[in-house]
Amino acid sequence: MKILEAQQLQKSYRYQGNVLQAVRNVSLTIHAGEVLAFLGPNGAGKTTTIKMIAGLILPDAGWVKIMDRDPHRDPKALRSLGAVLEGNRNLYWRLTPEENLEYFGVLRGLSRRLAHQRGRQLLERFELMDKRKTVVQMLSRGMQQKVAIAVALVHDPHLLLLDEPTLGLDVEATENVKTLIREIAVEGRAILLTTHQLNVAEELSDWVAIIQKGDIVVKEPTPELIRQFSGSAYTLELDVALDPERASKIEAIGGVIDGQIVIVKEAGLLYRVFQILEPLPLVRMARDQANLTEIFLNLVRADHAP
Numbered sequence: 001m002k003i004l005e006a007q008q009l010q011k012s013y014r015y016q017g018n019v020l021q022a023v024r025n026v027s028l029t030i031h032a033g034e035v036l037a038f039l040g041p042n043g044a045g046k047t048t049t050i051k052m053i054a055g056l057i058l059p060d061a062g063w064v065k066i067m068d069r070d071p072h073r074d075p076k077a078l079r080s081l082g083a084v085l086e087g088n089r090n091l092y093w094r095l096t097p098e099e100n101l102e103y104f105g106v107l108r109g110l111s112r113r114l115a116h117q118r119g120r121q122l123l124e125r126f127e128l129m130d131k132r133k134t135v136v137q138m139l140s141r142g143m144q145q146k147v148a149i150a151v152a153l154v155h156d157p158h159l160l161l162l163d164e165p166t167l168g169l170d171v172e173a174t175e176n177v178k179t180l181i182r183e184i185a186v187e188g189r190a191i192l193l194t195t196h197q198l199n200v201a202e203e204l205s206d207w208v209a210i211i212q213k214g215d216i217v218v219k220e221p222t223p224e225l226i227r228q229f230s231g232s233a234y235t236l237e238l239d240v241a242l243d244p245e246r247a248s249k250i251e252a253i254g255g256v257i258d259g260q261i262v263i264v265k266e267a268g269l270l271y272r273v274f275q276i277l278e279p280l281p282l283v284r285m286a287r288d289q290a291n292l293t294e295i296f297l298n299l300v301r302a303d304h305a306p
């Protein structure tokens with residue numbers, strides 16, 4: 001089921017007499033249960049795009065549909081949307097987690113009773129019950145972030161927008177938030193996530209969209225993107241160092257030997273290498289894997305501007 005569709009969004013800002021085209025052409029679709037990592041260097045237009053999707057700033061051109069409703073025309077669209085924007089602004093710092101959940105639940109159309117009930121469920125699930133009566137200001141950054149995500153979920157939205165959800169969190173809190181995001185997607189929600197922690201994107205996302213200078217330059221399923229950028233070399237690991245006779249045969253066809261490790265430069269040579277190695281047991285075989293950090297840096301360093 002298609003939860004979010006954004007088509008050809010554009011936005012320019014006027015600033016000190018200049019016009020800055022922050023978003024030139026962004027189209028995104030997210031289905032139920034999918035996490036889309038929206039990546040790009042600083043100033044690329046991620047937050048502006050998210051704010052247009054959230055109905056907070058009006059696009060100059062293009063449109064947004066959340067569950068078939070346009071958030072700029074139909075306020076009911078906002079019932080399907082939860083957002084955690086940069087810097088946790090969806091929380092009242094002087095209220096407790098419990099009060100925030102109730103307040104925002106009611107604001108988004110729940111009865112007070114239902115808001116309280118949903119709030120309780122989320123506090124339990126996010127392991128915040130013992131902090132429910134502590135003002136948000138006093139909580140750790142990681143807990144504040146969990147409260148912010150809980151608040152964004154209180155009205156049970158289909159779409160969750162998370163702008164830098166792990167920014168400023170320590171390793172443990174980051175793991176915590178990652179687990180929550182994965183669980184939230186498994187429930188069938190669609191998640192749009194920006195992050196500078198590319199390992200977070202790699203582990204969580206089904207899709208990657210990369211934006212640069214306001215244009216989407218890449219939009220691929222995450223495993224596909226990693227596959228495309230992965231090398232063609234294979235590493236084979238034996239459980240003993242290779243004997244000199246086999247080693248020289250493998251070197252003769254271009255393989256590289258390093259003790260128990262055999263590196264084969266391309267898949268086409270694998271079968272010949274297997275023949276030479278037979279019947280020695282293989283402990284491991286792996287293809288050279290690219291990771292999202294390398295891919296991102298390569299793409300962003302190459303100039304994609306028209």
Ligand SMILES: Nc1ncnc2c1ncn2[C@@H]1O[C@H](COP(=O)(O)OP(=O)(O)O)[C@@H](O)[C@H]1O
Nearest residue numbers: 013015022040041042043044045046047048049
């Ligand atoms: N309110 C604003 N007024 C003027 N320029 C803005 C405003 N908000 C963002 N910009 C500019 O628009 C561009 C995109 O910003 P933003 O969407 O925040 O990018 P990102 O989230 O990818 O870092 C940047 O050049 C930024 O300086």
Ligand SMILES: [Mg+2]
Nearest residue numbers: 046047048086
């Ligand atoms: Mg931003």
